Amino acid sequence: MYDWSVDASAGSMITGLSDLSAPGNSGRETTLTRPHWQPGEVIEVIDQTPDAVTLRLRLPEPTEFLPGQYYNVRLAAAGRTRPVQRSYSVSSSPFPDASVIDLGIREIPDGLVSPRLVRGLSSGDRVDVRGPAGRFTWTEADGGPLLLVGAGSGVVPLVSIVRYAAASALTIPMRLVCSSVNFESALYREDLARLADSCGWLEVVQSFTRDPDDLRAGHHRRVDRAMLAEALDGQFPRWVYLCGPPLMVEATGNWLVDLGVDPGAIRCEKYD
Ligand SMILES: Cc1cc2nc3c(=O)[nH]c(=O)nc-3n(C[C@H](O)[C@H](O)[C@H](O)COP(=O)(O)OP(=O)(O)OC[C@H]3O[C@@H](n4cnc5c(N)ncnc54)[C@H](O)[C@@H]3O)c2cc1C
Incomplete structure (x- = not known):
């Protein structure tokens, strides 16, 4: 047993x-101050399933995070005055290196944000993230x-x-x-x-x-x-x-x- x-x-x-x-x-809470947006550098996009990837990002200003937390991601969207933002949980361990985070993202068909994150990014691209949160x-x-x-x-x-x-x-x-x-x-x-x-x-x-x-x-x-x-x-x-x-x-x-x-x-x- x-x-x-x-x-x-x-x-x-x-x-x-x-x-x-x-x-x-x-x-x-892990941080007392509200985290701010920072440009994460895409260092790898790893296929996980036919409709999901791991987005591996290097953060210019790494913050300690706890297992289970998420980051917010924002993208400019056509026809919108403000960027749209969504939350994505971290799949990697904060230990030993919290400066690189893996976000596990599944594409929602016709979604505003997830298809662009799953299919539209490659190494060297930058994407705005804010966190950790949760x-x-x-x-x-x-x-x-x-x-x-x-x-x-x-x-x-x-x-x-x-x-x-x-x-x-x-x-x-x-x-x-x-x-x-x-x-x-x-x-x-x-x-x-x-x-x-x-x-x-x-x-x-x-x-x-x-x-x-x-x-x-x-x-x-x-x-x-x-x-x-x-x-x-x-x-x-x-x-x-x-x-x-x-x-x-x-x-x-x-x-x-x-x-x-x-x-x-x-x-x-x-x-x-
Ligand atoms: C705290 C938190 C953590 C999250 N972590 C993750 C994560 O690690 N990985 C991940 O892939 N997603 C995660 N999500 C969901 C993510 O934030 C988005 O909601 C999701 O990617 C859809 O965004 P979109 O812009 O592509 O679709 P939208 O444009 O927001 O939605 C398009 C349509 O799909 C519907 N829809 C939205 N989400 C879903 C869904 N999950 N299943 C079925 N239909 C849906 C909507 O109702 C809408 O009709 C998390 C959400 C929260 C609140």
């Missing part, structure tokens, strides 16, 4: 099941074990958490449940499989919602109560991190509470 009981040191408790990207929450964060000071549940691009900040733990040689148990349409669209699938192979504290469970015959997935449906009960395995992690579309995050949080998880142990980020 997976041992959730290891390393369960206490972290800061957040009251209620809450969206940690919402202003006024009781989570942590209170959906984890470090070893928070303790574990962790259950991480991500749907679609919601897996991105969870990958940062896992990579940070690996880069820091931590051994806090983590179980990561990733829900994707199919094998080809599963973000960071290969990196996560490699990490799970080499890190005994990490288990990665894939679910492919639209490919019932693909045996490389442990499940073939959207995240549901039964899947969460199996992931909990009769025990309660110190923290649960949920990230993805709002409806998925809300339903998952409610099922977990129904299964006996303390609402104060659930941290959420909704990709509105």
Whole structure:
């Protein structure tokens, strides 16, 4: 049986099941001053899936960030007087080098910003970013074990958490449940499989919602109560991190509470 009981040191408790990207929450901030816009240099665009890339940026003014945080990106848009901005989570670990950040970006067809970031950039280009931002964060000071549940691009900040733990040689148990349409669209699938192979504290469970015959997935449906009960395995992690579309995050949080998880142990980020 997976041992959730290891390393369960206490972290800061957040009251209620809450969206940690919402202003006024009781989570942590990394910076006291408001970060300003800076021109990130694209040093690599790495294909992840047919519709998603990792945008690797070098920041002229690097700022410490915490695993799970995001950056805002702004672009000029035809017919608009002001640039449009969107948020993208960091998939890389802040340790050992926070001056280069990886943003995991999936193209939303007909979207204003994501298609231009996924298809329109190459090495040497510059893109305005501001950050870090967000209170959906984890470090070893928070303790574990962790259950991480991500749907679609919601897996991105969870990958940062896992990579940070690996880069820091931590051994806090983590179980990561990733829900994707199919094998080809599963973000960071290969990196996560490699990490799970080499890190005994990490288990990665894939679910492919639209490919019932693909045996490389442990499940073939959207995240549901039964899947969460199996992931909990009769025990309660110190923290649960949920990230993805709002409806998925809300339903998952409610099922977990129904299964006996303390609402104060659930941290959420909704990709509105
Ligand atoms: C805190 C935070 C972190 C985020 N991190 C990431 C990340 O790491 N990677 C990532 O790819 N995205 C992330 N997002 C979502 C991202 O900010 C944009 O919303 C997304 O890229 C769509 O922007 P767009 O300009 O291309 O589409 P828009 O022009 O804003 O939207 C076009 C149409 O698509 C719909 N739409 C918007 N988003 C989605 C969606 N996710 N799924 C289906 N339909 C949608 C809209 O309702 C609209 O009808 C994050 C959002 C938040 C709030």
